Amino acid sequence: MLRITNLHAGVGGREILRGIDLSIDAGEVHAIMGPNGSGKSTLARVLAGHPEYQVSKGEALYEEQDLLGMDPESRARAGVFMAFQYPVEIPGVNNAYFLKAALNAVRAARGEEELDAVEFMALAHDRMTRLGVDEALLNRPVNEGFSGGEKKRNEIFQMAVLEPRLAILDETDSGLDIDALKTVAHGVNAMRRADRAFLLVTHYQRLLNYVVPDVVHVLADGRIVRSGGKELAFELEEKGYGWLEAPVGG
């Protein structure tokens, strides 16, 4: 589904990703872990098409398409979703209005009919109930005045409505209390399917207690330095990230 080869990218002329190779197949859940500054969030943003990040080398194929050549909305319409590490507050834009517009843009691209207001509200209601998200969030401006947990829940709610094929969660678990963390994990688990893949960018092993990944990658200094099964996450939790420096440096 996603095939990244020798990806180099950075921001403001500073190279952060220094040769990423990563393959994710449909149905898989991959976790990317790594210390602060290792390039985890940069990878997520580059894949989502953040305009501030420049790719200097390498490629990323998403379902055989050149992902890096697509604008952000085309990626979203093709089924790529990124849950933001810091969801943006947008005063004056109603959450429901925005999400309905987004869903209909995605549905149009999939050749599906647009939903009218009633159909959309029924869908939104269903997803919110399943995720245990407060329905009041729907009628508030996007993320404005939301608590940290509400913002992250809103991201997962959007994911559940948009039903992407590749979902990238950028530290969605950071700063959450245990209830919110369970909401996030539940949202991911409920959406796991044979034709959908997840890339979980996380700083902590904690999320992986609830979402069991197929593959864990360790990112350090802009490169994937180790990949393994879920037990790698426990190893990191136990030893911290310090031990990574030695094999890479030596």
Next chain:
Amino acid sequence: MAHALDRYITEWTRAAQFRQHRSEALARTREEALHRFLSLGFPTTHEEEWRFTSVAPIAERTFTLAASPCADAAAVNVAPFRLAGALAAELVFVNGRYVPALSRPSALRGSRVESLASSLAASDEAIESHLARIAPFERHPFVALNTAFLDDGAYVRVPDGAVLQEPVHLLFVATNPPDGASIMLHPRVLVELGVNSQAAIVETYAGPAGVAYFTNTVTEIVLAENAVLDHYKLQYEGLEASHVGATHVRAQRSATYASHAVSLGGALARNEVVAVLNGEGVECTLNGLYAADAQRLVDNHTTIDHAQPHCGSREIYKGILANRARGVFNGKIIVRADAQKIDAKQTNRALLLSEDAQINTKPQLEIFANDVKCTHGAAVGQLDDEALFYLRSRGLSDAAARQLLIHAFAADVLNRLPLELIRAGVEGRLKRQLAQALPIAA
């Protein structure tokens, strides 16, 4: 310049033949105003009040007073500018002249909503005691010019204790003259609200897109004690037009005045609001929303004169400027020496959609009392790139995301317009205008 002003003497002399009423006092006022205008001349950018707004497009062009009565006025299509919904009255003016065939006058007992020309013909002393007295022309050339040509317009009077449940609409439409001349119109509106009365009054100014005409309007508003007025001014002039408008308000004790000024049209638009809070406990709200694209200029000058204690004012102006458009905002807040316990708040924000758009903004506080609360804030910005990316990352096109953010910026003021039918109308017009200003495929 002198030669250009001579033209106005010719037109002024010609105007006498159209006149329907013969008040001597008014004749003197007109003549005085003409002389005042001739001695003041058009303002130049050397004058502080006009520093960023050149009126050359007006001063350098020859305008003709619209022929009157306009022969085919009743055939003018004013439908796009009518207000949909229940109204107390709708008066329609074509080229500054009242057109009964297009109007629906008030059927309300005791209230008067009528053409100013007919009120003047009846030589009503109450009118003459206020007309040209609320809006002084001694130092203002455009008010002087309007007063010199004072003839028709609207007169609204709501008696003591009366409450108009539905809004009054005053619609001023300019038309394309068949001979290709550039016309000018000088409508005057006089509003008197009695003690404990309440009304909503909407002024709309509109005209054809492709011709340069000149609207120079003056509105005078007198609010007696406890009167409540929601006053909308919707400036939808044609995109080649010049619009200069002055609204002067005098509010007595405990009156409530709210101005909702929307300025979307005109190549050159200057909107002035001067509110004198002339009694204790007056509440004044000034909401403003403007948008311009191409090389258009929109200038908003407001003055709130807190002349008495315990008055409050809330002012918020927001503007959207695209392409090479320019905006000017000047908000003056005066607090007189004895006017203690004043609470005044002013905000103005401009959204610049291009590198070439610009705004000149200036708050002006003149505070002579010591126990007052005055705050003001100005902000100029572009669309938030992070918000734009967030919306696009969910599938919205760049154009749709931009429109959504621009709309959200405007919504802050739109949501303060109490009348839903106005809010929807302004919203739709703004949306269409932005779609043209931002020609990006959706």
